[in-house]
Amino acid sequence: MPPVNDQFERTIVAPAICAGVGVHTGRRVRLAIRPAAPGAGITFVRTDVRDRDNRIPVSGEAVVDARLNTMIENAAGVRLSTIEHLMAAFAALGVSNAVVEVDGPELPILDGSALPFVQLLDRAGFRGQDAFQRVIEILEPIRVEEGDKSAALLPCDRYEMRFEIDFPTPVIGNQVVDFVVDERTFRHEIMAARTFGFAHEVEALRQAGLARGGSLENAVVIDGDVILNPGGLRMEREFVRHKALDAIGDLYVLGAPLLGRYEGVKAGHALNNQLVRALLANPQAWRIVTRAPELALAC
Template sequence: MLQRTLEHAISATGVGLHSGERVRLAMLPAPPDTGIIFRRTDLPEPVSVKAQPSLVNDTRLSSTLVDPTGVRVGTIEHLMSALAGLGIDNLIVEVTAAEIPIMDGSAAPFIYLLQSAGIVDQSQPKRFIRVKRRVEVRDADKWVRLEPYDGFIVNLSIEFNHPAFNLAPQNVTVDFAKHSYIDEISRARTFGFMHEVEYMRNHGLGKGGNLENAIVIDDEFVLNPEGLRFPDEFVRHKILDAIGDLYIVGHPLIAAFSGHKSGHAMNNSLLRELLATPDAWEYVSFRDPSEVPSSFHRLPEVI
């Protein structure tokens, strides 16, 4: 199985969820073994920041890369999730602000853009990270773990004592050998509560949020006129986030990921714990397509 990038560059304009700023996003092909590079083009001198767990230094309601000089690229998790779902290894992502545009609050618009640009195989084999033994991070009743598994499967549960969450199970398992990321996960939107708005605004967050790019919940109901895209959209979005957070490691994982009440901070802590435990993982590549775990056979076809 080979690495992937885009055939052509593609761009879009949107609004930053937390900054409220208008952002132009451009995605460009990149050579093999480049990884995912974010480039701030709004600065006097453009600065490139590579997606890697050690640079995730702000996890307040999103995953934000911060380079050693303080240059930030925020809210990367939805785009990273789309890249994981399409199997894209190498990409240059240019932005004109400190945040990726939120689009509709899901990964679906990024999927559309990336597929419109065309996805192509490259000359070098794709490198996977295979988990060899369990790695776990806990914080009170919250936890996340990675375990050996011949494929990629996610089991995640959330816990909200709220009427809107009690209408459907708050636990979902997605085995990507059987289920499609695009169909089952990519359209699930981010969500927030009305009572959180004042807190977020006081901390410089959520300035761009509205009913067009997030599910908003009051004391009883979902306020979006169209309702939910899935009965269990809330937990599906948490899976979308987790897939994006995990892909910041730079390679697809051959593993089982599970968690309860997880978030960006714990997902990043799990990656750091994995990388700090050398005997818990290894790099693998597959020259023979028949050896690739079936979870990755469902990646969309290249052109």
């Protein structure tokens, strides 16, 4: 695929359609991604909801639950969960505008990574639009903490990310990734990293009515010091790479790519959304710039 031209907004050429099960509901859902006009942003539509407004525009404020995944809700109370992997694919591939139709309360988990969404978007094709790309430039550090977990956004002349995790099992241990967030790096190092969990946690979630669609087909499952998946891991440090994937998707609810550096330590969806809200609450810490061919214009 040709590289993203980050000077202009981008959408897809043709509808992209797939189906799968939700990792928590276990319900089979159909998903269709459609092109959208310049400036429209990303909007999800619950096509199974017909008695009220079923459109959910993505924004930092739309996130209402981020304990196990990223869930968004509109003013009519219509919710949709597990958007983060598709949002990460949109962010990395430079998709500014799209309408995503889904006929259930949760996006399909597919293989637990962003790879199937990238393949879906690649088949649909990409089209540049007649609007300069808006970028969020970080001007002052923003940081949130919760115990030994933290997430921060720092000024930087490009979009960078560092993520660190530490689990008391030799299967994971301490892992760090530090990279430039761009399409090439995402495709080669991040997009195929799968979500993961521990066998005892999966059982507890199922008893609580969650993780009904989870399996070794869509998650890396660890039992003690053993990885249960027959094929093992897809790549070195797959666990921390997936956490970085989640962060890319969680931050893209801001509606534009970042010009800044994200640093996360043991952070998850909830802390990432706290960081998003902290940024939005501090307008002096950021500004919107427009990527024109020869210059960046402050808006």
